[in-house]
Structure formats: C-alpha cells, structure tokens
Amino acid sequence: MRVVSHTCSNTEIVCALGCADRLIAIDADSDFPPDVARRLPQLGRDLEFDVDAVARLRPDLVLTSLTVPGHERIVEALRTTGQRCLVIDPQSLDEVYASIRSIAAALGVGARGDALVDEMECAMPHHEAGPDAPRILVEWWPKPVIGAARRSWVQDLIERAGGRNALGHVEARSATVGPADLDRVAPDAIVMSWCGVKVAKYRADVVLDREAWGDTPAVRNARVFPVSEEFLGRPGPRLVEGYRALRQIVSRA
Template sequence: MRIFSHTCSNTEIVCALGCASMLVGVDADSDYPPEMVAALPKTGRDLDLDIDAVLALTPDLVLTSLTVPGHEQVVGALRAAGLRVLVCDPRSLADVYANILEIADALGVPERGHALVAQMEAAMPAVDAVGPRPKVLVEWWPKPVIAPARQSWVTDIIRRAGGSNPWAQVDAKSLPMEHATAQEAAPDVVVMSWCGVKEANYRSEVVRQREGWDSVPAVAHGRIHAISEAYLGRPGPRLVEGYRRLRGCIAAAGGV
C-alpha cells in the first residue's frame, strides 16, 4: 500500500506501527523519525499542500487531519482530486487511541495498533492526587496566550500527570485570552509549548516579564518550563514523552 501523510502525527503513527516502508511522501513539517522520513518527497506545509504533487506520488491512501484551523479546505481539495482520504480529528486522548486503531486497520496491521495503544496507555498512568492538583497552563502561543480547553487531549494528559487545566470546562479545542485573563487563573505551572517554534528558542522571560505576572505562583516560584510542541501538540505516540515531562513539572510543583 502507498501512503501519503499530510500531518506530523499521522506520519509518526505510521512509523510507530512499523509501516514506514509504505510512505511515499509526507508534508514538509513531518520530521520524525528523521531516519525514516528525511529522504521522502515533501509536498508543502499543512495549509500550502501541493495537491498535484501528491497526485503525482499515486498514493492509495492519504492520511490527514483537522487539527490545524483551515485543514478542512485542504481535505476538501484532496477529495475533489479523487484521492482516498482518512481524516483524523482527535479531541481527547481516547480519540487519539481510536485514530491509531483506525490507521492500523487501514494499513492492514490491526494487531499492531492495539499493541501501540496498550504501550501508550501503560506508559501514561493516571496519578491519584491526594491534595489539590497544581494548575497547569500549557501555552500553544504566548501573545495572546492560547491554551488547550476541554476538547483537547492535553487536558486529559495534564489530569493523568497529576495536574489540572484551569480551562478544562471551556467547550473548545483551545482558548485565546488576554494576559490578564490567564493571570487570574493563577497557574502553579506554566509550560511553553509554542507551535511552530523550536524548543531551543522558547524564552521564559517572555512569560516572566508580563505585566503583573510576578505574583503568579508559576512565576514567583520559577516553575516555567519548556516542552516541545512535538511532544504535546502532535496527537500520536510521542504524547508519552509529553506526559513524562509534564509529570516532572507537576511533581516539582507539589503534585503527587
């Protein structure tokens, strides 16, 4: 089977299922595992996908998603071009698992899908917090602050790791807000996971220098951490690494 993957998370799922040899091309942001994807044809970034270039690769199946705003137009264009498309739109960790199983079924390796989900589940045990859970602000973007809300697998992972998302009850995938609004939540931990920015370029002073934030517990106690968006923003196997890093941050803040 010839597979084209339009999103990083789906690329990583295919490789984790042991099916990297099926990939005939990927989007320009798919960078992991490097030894498996570096030499593959890349046909543009998420919203700038070259449909004709994808067609030229003659894939039997295109794996895509709705995780990026605007992806629905790309999905429509892929379908209009006559391509067979499998679309993932995970809102929760359970959805991520379901997508893995769906992809594994489509690739003809259902048993590997179940094994991968079982491995991820075992690696992300739910922490049974005794006292108050530290409040965790995960920032997808710093200005305005954009945080995950109820319809996000990150909210589930924060909970599993022993923390709480102050915006867990907001019925949205993510929530843009003014700095003052985020400040009012008084997060105990701030995690920079800025989309499209390399982790090496995250700067804690961007958070610390916000007006009035010196009284925010996360700032006052030096609990500003960097976790690459690759570990939290890609709904695939590397969420396990995001969980591990979040667990360390939350434990350092007093979480069980």
C-alpha cells in the same frame, strides 16, 4: 499500499506501526523519525500542502487531519482531486487511541494498532490529583497567550500526571488568556509548548516579563518549563514523552 501523510502525527503513527516502507511522501513539518523524513519527498507545510503533487503520485491513501485550523481547505482540495483520504481529528486521548486504531486498520495491521495503544496506555499510569494539585497551563502560543483547554488530549495528560488543567473550565480545544482571565486561570506552572517553534528557541523571559502576569503563582515563583510541541501538540505515540515531562513538572510544582 502507497501512502501519503499530511501532518506529523500521522507520519509518526505510520512509522510506529512498522509501516514506514509504505510512505511515498510526507508534509514538510514531518521530521520524525529523522531517517524516514530525510528520505521522503516533502510536499509543503500543513497549510501549504501541494495537492497537485499528491495527485501526480497516485497514492492508494492520504492520511490527513483537521487538527490545525485551515486544514479543512486542504482536505476538501484532496477530495476534489479524487484522493482516498482518512481524516484524523482527535480531541481526547481516547480519540487519539481511536485514530491510531483507524490508521492501523486502513493499513491492514489492526493488531499492531491495538498493541501500540496498549503500550501507550501502560506507559501513562493515572496519578490521582490531590487537593493541592498544581494548575498547569500548557501554552500553544505566547502572543496572544493561547492554551490547551478542556476538549484536548492535553487535558487528559495533565490529569493522568496528577495535575489540573488551568483552562479545564473552558469547553473548547484551546482558549486565549487575557489579563481579565488571570484570576480564574491562576496557573501554578506554565508549560511552553509553542507550535511550530523549535524548543531551543523557547524563552522563559517571554512569559516571566508579561505585564499583568506578575501575581500569578507560576510567574511569581518562576515555574515556567519548556516541553517541545513534538511531545504535546502531536496526537500520536510521542504523547508518552509529553506525559512524562508533565509528570515531572507536577512533582516539582
């Protein structure tokens, strides 16, 4: 089977299933595993994916997603050219597991999908949140502040790690946080997981120097932590690393 992967998480799932040899091209943001990413043609970033190049490759399957706003346009363009697409759009951790199983089934390795899900589940035990469990804000973007809300796998990861999502009251995938929201959000810790930015470029001072945020517990106590978007923003096997980082933050906060 000849597979094109559009989005990092899909690429990582295929490789974790032991099917890297079926990939014939990926998007330009897919960078893991590095040895796989280096050898494959890259057809553009997620919102600039070269649909015509995909058609010329004549894949048997295109793995795409709706996890980034604007992906709808790429998915529609792929379908217009007659590509067979599997569209992944998880919100909760259970839906991430379902996506892994769907991709495994499409590749004909269903048992490997079950095994990968079991492995992830065992690696992320649930820690009960106590009455003083810290409120964690996971930031997808710093200006304006956009964080992971209730309808996200981050909600589940924070809860499993023994914390509380500072935006868990917002019924959305993500939410913008302005000065008027701070009294209710009131994070005890802020996790920088800025999309599309390498973790080496995350700067805590961007968070600590925000006007109006000085009275929030996280800023007052300088509890600002970097966790690469690779581990929290990609709904695939490496969410386990994000969970482990969150568990450490909960323990320290």
